[in-house]
Amino acid sequence: MENTMNGLLMALALLCLTINFREIAACISTERDALVAFNTSIKDPDGRLHSWHGENCCSWSGVSCSKKTGHVIKLDLGEYTLNGQINPSLSGLTRLVYLNLSQSDFGGVPIPEFIGCFKMLRYLDLSHAGFGGTVPPQLGNLSRLSFLDLSSSGSHVITADDFQWVSKLTSLRYLDLSWLYLAASVDWLQAVNMLHLLEVIRLNDASLPATDLNSVSQINFTALKVIDLKNNELNSSLPDWIWNLSSLSDLDLSSCELSGTIPDELGKLAALQFIGLGNNKLNGAIPRSMSRLCNLVHIDLSRNILSGNLSEAARSMFPCMKKLQILNLADNKLTGQLSGWCEHMASLEVLDLSENSLSGVLPTSISRLSNLTYLDISFNKLIGELSELHFTNLSRLDALVLASNSFKVVVKHSWFPPFQLTKLGLHGCLVGPQFPTWLQSQTRIKMIDLGSAGIRGALPDWIWNFSSPMASLNVSMNNITGELPASLVRSKMLITLNIRHNQLEGYIPDMPNSVRVLDLSHNNLSGSLPQSFGDKELQYLSLSHNSLSGVIPAYLCDMISMELIDISNNNLSGELPNCWRMNSSMYVIDFSSNNFWGEIPSTMGSLSSLTALHLSKNSLSGLLPTSLQSCKRLLVLDVGENNLSGYIPTWIGNGLQTLLLLILGSNQFSGEIPEELSQLHALQYLDLSNNKLSGSIPRSLGKLTSLLSQNLEWDSSPFFQFMVYGVGGAYFSVYKDTLQATFRGYRLTFVISFLLTSIDLSENHLTGEIPSEIGNLYRLASLNLSRNHIEGSIPETIGNLAWLESLDLSWNDLSGPIPQSMKSLLFLSFLNLSYNHLSGKIPYGNQLMTFEGDSFLGNEDLCGAPLTRSCHKDSDKHKHHEIFDTLTYMFTLLGFAFGFCTVSTTFIFSAASRRAYFQFTDNICNWLVAVLERKLSLIR
Structure with missing residues (x-):
């Protein structure tokens, strides 16, 4: 019996060895040769294919x-590079079922x-390869394919002319074509709709054409369980079919140019995370x-136009969201307060409510959010004091952004x-007024923004x-005194x-080589530009409005990383x-x-x-x-107030x-x-004043395209605030392009973000008439030809300048009557027709x-x-009409004022309100009588 058992065991062992031997020896020679040929033509820089030798390719x-x-x-x-x-x-x-060549080049x-x-293929991953x-449309032959990933975010672009090949992949459960260029695939949605087994679709950043979902x-x-279409300009509303996807867990349609509202049907997606x-x-x-x-674990509704009271919505929404970790509602129009709801989201790790209209205080109960790592409630209307109690349990907090609120930080000097x-x-x-000493304890801090913080x-x-790896420091717009220390160079x-x-x-001390952005403008610094700047890779340098002297060092020409340099309003001299x-x-x-x-x-x-x-002044x-x-991208050319000469080129x-x-004013041109200036189709500001220009005003100036439009919305998009960002995306420095212009009779400084549209040809030797084509410049705000x-006469077309605020035609040889059309200039606030x-x-x-x-002098x-000079001819008739016009004007205003006040009284109940009301009506009456008397006296 024992011998029989031993024999059976030996036979079983031999059988196992035979099976294993057969498995080891099972590599088919033709397929081994195919792999060898593949290995021969491929490059393997990391040596990942070093085992590809011997007879047994299966190993x-x-x-x-x-x-x-x-x-x-x-x-x-995959990942073999x-x-x-x-x-x-x-x-x-x-017989290949699975092919992965991802993460190669x-x-x-x-x-x-x-x-x-590969008819048997079920899994194909060629992503980022x-x-x-x-x-190739041949991929449509892979009818058994359940997983397809062709996503690619590298320098090489994959395109698809259509989506018909996708519609043939009827076994597909996972599809990722992110970062492909699919602009020509207008049929993408219809093709995807053929995939009845599909669970995951990722088409983010794929340049999808505008599509009505x-x-x-x-x-x-x-x-479907996952939909990711983010970063495509779909120009659609939210589709109704989404609310029927009961298994949907992930929905990402951010940055898709979606419009409309978020419907209540969203609540049907119970599986949504x-x-x-x-x-x-x-x-x-x-x-x-x-x-x-x-x-829900993650909510991102940021950067929309959502409105309503957040506190009311939050009290009903968040009690059941025990798993919520990320809540981002930034950059909307939400109102309400933080008290009474935010402290109940115990799992919350990221809370971003910045750029809304939230009011009230930050409750001390915020400290209950012990898992919080990121808190941003900046750019709201929050008020109140912040003390140690607000931060007691926030031991995991990594980012704290409370900027642009009315908070007062009140913590002990010894607070840790x-x-x-x-x-x-x-x-x-x-x-x-003191610089916060508790920052000494922050050994990991990279970004500090204490601008406009009342520090002295x-x-x-x-x-x-100190030992922190500080990368960005903003202490602008305070009252900081003293000198910059030489030790600043050690902030590596x-x-x-x-x-x-x-x-x-x-003086400006030497800076560490790591500095890329330096803004020391609007101080009292002196001395010359440091020679050591030539060794830096500066990108942004603003030293304007100081008392710097000396010449511009030649190294500025060699700073190839420089994007902006502003050394204006100093005492620098020499040749450029x-x-x-x-x-x-x-x-x-x-x-x-x-x-x-x-x-x-x-x-x-x-x-x-x-x-x-x-280069002005x-x-x-x-x-x-x-x-x-050759500077084909120039938006602003300002060389005014110099001694430049010659013809305007x-x-x-x-x-x-x-x-x-284009500012060439106050030179010797x-x-x-x-005539060629009329080809500047984007031109909105032209200053040629105070030169020696002669001849007539070109009629072609009436063709300046950007001033012709009757669209009432001003397009300030071409003008820029050059913003410089620090660690974490918080901006530290802003260059605002400005101009000085004669407007309403004064020399004023304008920030170009709300551009003044103007033509200033004053103080020259121009002759001829004012071309009637000037009346085409509908958007012109200021015209100065003084x-x-x-x-000649003032053209009747001047009344077409609907947006005109300032008109100066003084000190010329104009004759004839003032055109009646000027009564149409409803925005005119400065007028000078004197000395003609x-x-x-x-x-x-x-x-x-x-x-x-x-x-009119x-x-x-x-x-x-x-x-005071009356018109003798038909003076009584003119006086009658002027009195009638004045009375009509005054009583229209009076009727409007009393009508408004009468309606308002239906809402007045208290004695104090009634007293205020009657005082208001008395003031209105007194003002109107005074204006009326003044107008009538002028007519007399």
């Missing part, structure tokens, strides 16, 4: 065979067509039905916070020496330093360096308001990306260099087609105004009734109000 790395047939069924080379050529010998793997070659021959070209009336993909609808144009309230979505921050934003909160006195020495990690608008004195090189990153140069002399360097024309060039001479016509109109502002030798030869009665009505006699033949 090679990444290769799996069928235990029954010996055929290669799986080739898993292969490159080179893919040998078509792989087509010999006829095949240099932009097309996806091999032979992959469509460096493929390019067009997706409601164009599919009946859906087949009811098994992630909802991303951020950066769209959704409006209305957050639906209360979200209170049924108890499985429980957290270790990497980001602190208290811009606009009252933190001072010198910065503490430890801020430059510092990238962004902003101390603008303070009271710093002394003529050593500028081809630099694709330089956007803004501002050397204005210094003492520079000599010619404008011709090499500035090599700065092909230049958008703003400010210096002593520059010579001609405008022709090389500037025609190449400005021919070559600088993007110009929005001569000759005629070139102090020339212009003759105008005649006749001054038109009376609307805005013209508001001007004093000074606007020096015109001997003018008569009528507001001048």
Whole structure:
């Protein structure tokens, strides 16, 4: 019996050895040869295929065979970082079920067509493998495929002409074509609707064409669990079919140009864990039905136009959301308070409610959110004091951003916070007058924003020496005094330093090599520009409004990383360096308001990306260099208040087609105004004043395209605030392009973000008439033709300038009557027609009734109000009409005022309110009587 048992055991062992031997020896020679050929043509920089030798290919790395047939069924080379050529010998793997070549770099070659021959293939992953070209339609032959990932975010672009090949993959459960270029695939939604087994679809950043998501009336993909279409300009509303996907757990339609409201049907998606609808144009309230979505972990509705009271919605929504970890409602129009709801979300890790209209205080109960790592409630209307009690249990807090609220931070000098921050934003909160000493305990902090924080006195020495890896420091717009220490150079990690608008004195010390952004503008710094700056890789340098002296060092020309340099409003002198090189990153140069002399360097024309060039208020001479016509992206050219001469070059109109502002005023330019300036179709501000220009005003100026539109919305999009960002995306420094203009009779400074549209040709030697075509410039806000030798009459078309606020035609030789059409200038607030030869009665009505006699002085033949000189002919008749016009105007206002007040009384109940009401009506009456008496006296 024992011998029999031993025999059976031995036989069983031999059988197992035989089976194992058969498995080991099962590699089919033709498939081994195919793999060898593939390995020969491929490059394996990391040596991941070193095991590919010997007879048994089934034991090679990444290769799996069928235990029954010996055929290669799986080739898993994902993350092998292969490159080179893919040998078509792989087509010999006829029984392949699984193919993964992801995370390689095949240099932009097309996806091999032979992959469509793998009839057995169920899994195909070619993601981020460096493929390019067009997706081969042969992939549509893979009818058994359940997983397909072709996503690619590298430098090579994969395109698809249509989506018909996708509709044939009827077994597909997972589809990822993210970062492909699918702009031509107008049929994508209909094709996807054919995939009835589909569970996951990811088409983010795929340049999908504009698609009405409601164009599919009946859906087949009811098994969907994940939809990710973010970053596509779909221009649609939320589709109704989404609310029927009962298994949906992830929905990401952020940055899809969606509009409309979020419907209550959202509450039907009980399985939803992630909802991303951020950066769209959704409006209305957050639906209360979200209170049924108890499985939500992540909510992102940021950057929309959502409104309503958040506190009311939150009290009903959040009690069941025990799993919620991320809540982002930033940049909407939400109102309400934080008290009574936010402290109940115990699992919350990220809370971003920034850029809304929330009010009230930050409750101390916020400290109950012990899992919180990120808190941003900046740019709201919150008030109150912040003490240690607010942060007691927030030991995991990593980022604290409370900027642009009315908070007052009141903590003990010895306070030791429980957290270790990497980001602190208290811009606009009252933190001072002392610099917060508790920051010494923050050994991980990278970004500190204490701008406008009420800090006074010198910065503490430890801020430059403590152990934190501080990368960005903003203490701008405080009252910081003293000098910058030499030890600043030891802040080896510092990238962004902003101390603008303070009271710093002394020289600029050496900076650490790590600095990329430096803003020390609006201080009292002196000395010269440090030579050590030449060793830095600065991108943004603003030293304006100081007392710096000396010359511009030549190293500025070699700083190829520089994007903006502003050294305006100093005492710098000498010639501008003529050593500028081809630099694709330089956007803004501002050397204005210094003492520079000599010619404008011709090499500035090599700065092909230049958008703003400010050289005004210096002593520059010579001609405008022709090389500037190569700066095809110029938006602003400001060389006013210098000693430049010669003709205004025609190449400005021919070559600088993007110009929005052209300022050549207060120079020595001569000759005629070139007709070519009318080709500047984007031009909105033209200043040629105070030169020696002659000839007539070109009629073609009436063709300036940007001033012709009757669209009432101003387009300020071309103008920029050059924003510099620090760690974590908090901006530290803003360059606001400005201009000085004569407007309403005064020299004013304008921020270009709300551009003044203006033409100023004053103080020249211009002759001829005012062209009637000027009346085409509907959007013109200011027109100044004063102090020339212009003759003829004021054209009737001047009344077409509907947006005109300032008109100065004084000190010319104009004659004839003031056109009646000027009564149509409803926005006119400054008018100067003095010292001409105008005649006749001054038109009376609307805005013209508001001007004093000074606007019409020096015109001997003018008569009528507001001048004391009456018009003798038909004086009684004119007086009657003027009295009638005045009374009509006054009593219309009176009727409106009393009508408004009468309606208002229906809402007045208290004695105090009644007293205020009667006082208000008395004031209205007194004001109207005074105005009426003044007008009647002028008529008399």
